[in-house]
Amino acid sequence: MTDLVLEHVHKNFGGVIAAKDVSMRVPAGRITGLIGPNGAGKTTLINLITGMLSLSSGKVLFGDRDISAEPADKVARAGMGRTFQNIRLQKEASVLANVMVGFHRHETCSLIAAILGLPSSRREDALLRQRAMALLGRFGMAGHADSPAGSLAYGHQRKVEMMRALATDPELILLDEPVAGMNDVEALQLGRIFRELADEGKAILLIEHNMRFVQELCDHVYVLDGGRLIAEGKPREVVADPAVITAYLGEE
């Protein structure tokens, strides 16, 4: 059960302030929303949390561990999974192969075993294949296991990203617009899975533009505009907040 806590996170890109004094908490077992107009800095914040960008000042705490200065691969191995706004899959690799990469941090066979093709490597491979197929089954994608990921429909590609993130067995999942481009049916399916994951004890941070989706799923919502938090609270309250409305109107 690991909470994610941001304390006064600040990011300065040589003059451009991408994040300004952001403090928030993403508790385990809950779905927390992060919304805001385009260009508000939501993806930047995710990159700061995951270690892809370094902080100018402030802290990021994951459970009782200070991950503020840790590089992205270490943060990921600490139990953080994420999906990308602009779908980053290996387009020519099969769906199965894409998902299997997600198991990386749990692979135990030695490098020598992998290089020489020793039985321990093959056994682990078969095991991971099974687990990957199980994931595909959960998402209704078993029939696509061998299709090249780039050939799938948009909504299916998002599912593959989800499965890959889940394969890492994370404590915290950062979802960057996971249902963008999906129809209501697909979005509903995914929403149900998110709820299940939260019930399993994972912490979930959800960035989305789809307001109905956010309202139905999120227990708590933060609103970001121009790198600053301008509001937070229950979804219904936040949506009615005049500051939030102004921020979104300004978008047009």
Place this chain on the structure above:
Amino acid sequence: MFLQQLVNGLVIGGVYALFALGFTLIFGIHKIMNLAHGGIFMTGAFIGLYSVQAGLPLWLAFILAMVGAGLVSVIIEVTAFRRLRQSGEVEFSALISSIGANLVLVSIAQILSKTQVLRFPFDTFPVVIFKLWGLRVSALQLAMAVLAILLVAGLSWYLYRTGFGRQVRAVAQNERAALLAGIRPSVIYFQTFMLSGMLAGAAGVLVGLAFNSIHFMMGDPFLLRGFVVVILGGLGSVAGALVASLGFGVLQTLSVAYLSSRLSDIIIFGLLFAVLLLRPNGLFGQDEAGVLRGRR
């Protein structure tokens, strides 16, 4: 003796500058490493030689060599690089394609020259030596220095004082913005590759005259040393290439004179390696984010 070598080094550095500037121009603007640059340099030398052999005066041969090399450079842009812009991974593809183009140029030169080493006719350039302040400076060295200065000045004028040049610099800074502002890419490509080729061609003729040998493989060692210069100065930086060329010319000449040519090579390439390790963006190069991996 030391001053003599210093002067020699500066002169050869000037020629390196011509070579390096053409190379760094293409990289700075198009982000392409054009490994055919050595071949274009060699082509300039060949055109210069054949023109003189055909009876043309040296000054005309020089101009022909520059224009010819420039045109070859443009042809290479069209055949080797143009189609690649659409695909991803341009860096790798462009590099390999330019290697292919270079092989084609080298092969043509090999066939034409029948694998022989060629020389300019004996009286092509007057062998006159001036004694200035106790130093021996040949007329050829003077000519090389003057031409190098003129060409570099010409390039600077073009880049910083003309409308065309401003467009080229805009593309170097931010290609997408420049295109949105209405700058036509084909014009830019033509100009930059033409310029780059002309500079390389000029360097080729000068080197052919200075070392009195022209052969189809002469581009390779220059290209390798060109790398050192360009990295030292910072890929994409005109001022950097200039300073680094002169420094490099001096370094090479001194190390060959006082140590040995073998050791000189080790020093030179060791320097390249060290620079890439310690200060990869060179003297005046672009920001480190383009060179180093890791987060910002």
Place this chain on the structure above:
Amino acid sequence: MDMLLSFRPLFDLFLIHLGFAYSQYIVLRAGAFSIGNVGLSAIGAYTAAILTVNYGLPLPVTLLAGTFAGLAFGALLAIPLARLRGVYQAIASLAFVQIVLSANLYAENITGGAMGFSGIPKLVGTGTLLVCALATIYVMLAISRSRLGRAFDAVREDEGMAVSLGINAARTQAVAYMISGLLAGLFGSLEALHSYAVEPNQFGFHLIIVVLSYVVLGGRRSIWGPLVGVALLIALPEISRPLADARIMIYGLILMAVMNFMPRGIVDTLVARRRSRAATPEVRQAEVKG
């Protein structure tokens, strides 16, 4: 039978260059743009040659020494190169090859300098080469199917994505460098103990281009890419013998054509085409079902 035997030298060449090609392939597959494996082959070759001729050590020992030398320098090379991106890695690795070449020429007393190192007994025949080549292919297959292969592909295709999955990109590429060094050292040693003599310039710019071409032509992802690349380019001089002088030009034209029209290489392009054609009906069906 005689005709087959006459092809033996060519086959030997094919096997040795296959090793060189895989040495180049493995770093490119991991997304590291290094062309320094030729320098590592030189180190392996001279190590094996010097130990055999000057110290009379037996074959297995010299091969091991050459292989290990390649591995060690490959690992060392990874340290500085891992920090650099793309073309800068390529240039640094090129500088490495030049340094090895120049040091070789300079250390005449040990290496024979520009005259090369000759008088090497031919201890390696087709049999040894074949065994080594097959072992290499086996290892490549094993890697492909394992966690290492998946990590290589992820880092190559999208490093940011790979890192988000907990993959240490620098360490993954360092492993690729080491395997590349091992192969380069091994096949460099085999070359030395097969060809009576080695000389510094055979491990220079020219060989870099040749080895790079094998992988570029065949493909950087599929393990059969290098095999196809070497087979085609080794056969080419034989086929184009009448065009002797234009050989280099054809070579150059092939490189340009491949990059323009089949940038992923022959095998990778064919594999991708077959996969998408096979998947499409399935995808269409699934989408209809919803």
